Amino acid sequence: xxxxxxxxxxxxxxxxxxxxxxxxxxxxxxxxxxxxxxxxxxxxxxxxxxxxxxxxxxxxxxxxxxxxxxxxxxxxxxxxxxxxxxxxxxxxxxxxxxxxxxxxxxxxxxxxxxxxxxxxxxxxxxxxxxxxxxxxxxxxxxxxxxxxxxxxxxxxxxxxxxxxxxxxxxxxxxxxxxxxxxxxxxxxxxxxxxxxxxxxxxxxxxxxxxxxxxxxxxxxxxxxxxxxxxxxxxxxxxxxxxxxxxxxxxxxxxxxxxxxxxxxxxxxxxxxxxxxxxxxxxxxxxxxxxxxxxxxxxxxxxxxxxxxxxxxxxxxxxxxxxxxxxxx
Numbered sequence: 586x587x588x589x590x591x592x593x594x595x596x597x598x599x600x601x602x603x604x605x606x607x608x609x610x611x612x613x614x615x616x617x618x619x620x621x622x623x624x625x626x627x628x629x630x631x632x633x634x635x636x637x638x639x640x641x642x643x644x645x646x647x648x649x650x651x652x653x654x655x656x657x658x659x660x661x662x663x664x665x666x667x668x669x670x671x672x673x674x675x676x677x678x679x680x681x682x683x684x685x686x687x688x689x690x691x692x693x694x695x696x697x698x699x700x701x702x703x704x705x706x707x708x709x710x711x712x713x714x715x716x717x718x719x720x721x722x723x724x725x726x727x728x729x730x731x732x733x734x735x736x737x738x739x740x741x742x743x744x745x746x747x748x749x750x751x752x753x754x755x756x757x758x759x760x761x762x763x764x765x766x767x768x769x770x771x772x773x774x775x776x777x778x779x780x781x782x783x784x785x786x787x788x789x790x791x792x793x794x795x796x797x798x799x800x801x802x803x804x805x806x807x808x809x810x811x812x813x814x815x816x817x818x819x820x821x822x823x824x825x826x827x828x829x830x831x832x833x834x835x836x837x838x839x840x841x842x843x844x845x846x847x848x849x850x851x852x853x854x855x856x857x858x859x860x861x862x863x864x865x866x867x868x869x870x871x872x873x874x875x876x877x878x879x880x881x882x883x884x885x886x887x888x889x890x891x892x893x894x895x896x897x898x899x900x901x902x903x904x905x906x907x908x909x910x911x912x913x
Contacts, residue, residue, distance in 0.1 A: 604674040617651035633661035642671040654689040678870035680712040
């Protein structure tokens with residue numbers, strides 16, 4: 586067995602920064618997130634201890650000295666009588682440390698049993714309700730259907746949108762995308778089915794269905810499909826769950842989608858399209874020694890957005906008199 590393949594390789598959906606490799610006393614380290622219902626495998630520990638090659642660095646939570654990844658290697662080092670072991674520290678809260686432990690285990694080491702992977706998915710669904718089924722599946726090594734079944738059978742309040750493996754927020758409610766498509770068809774009826782589908786993120790057949798519904802409603806109202814279609818789409822509301830729908834609608838504007846500055850703005854708005862549950866999870870993950878720094882950055886960010894809001898509002902008010910004067 587080539588133990589060098591155990592080197593930590595972190596891919597999506599988490600990419601925390603690992604510290605440099607350093608030697609740490611084996612007596613100072615403690616067990617971290619429990620991934621295996623039966624505990625560490627003694628046979629695997631003996632195999633590592635007898636391998637006769639240096640053990641790859643383990644990943645350890647900086648604040649607690651808990652082992653995030655590499656418990657078998659730590660036990661093997663102790664079995665060899667080693668005083669120290671190579672360690673890479675990571676700054677991560679409890680929930681993020683658990684996700685990272687599951688993710689790293691899926692990349693190397695002794696695989697988790699199916700029951701342990703399901704138990705891990707159950708905990709991640711609870712701690713990260715805004716993550717999509719596919720994103721959690723990528724961490725746990727399960728199928729997205731299995732994660733979806735775990736979510737449905739658990740006492741979890743589903744968010745209005747979920748974050749996928751690519752980091753983008755997508756509405757869970759398919760009706761939200763249909764409403765966006767309906768508004769786009771109403772405002773730009775010349776667009777093809779594929780153009781609307783590509784802009785909203787749905788299939789052309791779904792767009793065809795939305796267009797047929799709008800025409801049906803228009804026929805019942807004296808043949809005015811565009812006016813009725815516009816009324817069929819509810820205006821954006823200030824509720825957090827509608828943020829993703831509003832940003833998705835902005836994405837259909839070519840002046841934003843096809844300009845560099847417009848795409849930057851859309852990405853910034855996407856970063857704030859999170860549910861309260863996901864924000865709470867993020868706040869829990871901030872280490873105590875970094876909270877003052879993060880707080881200062883958050884205050885600065887709030888001032889920047891407030892300045893942007895005032896600038897845009899002022900510009901809108903200044904534009905109104907010019908339009909009235911031109912009309913006069």
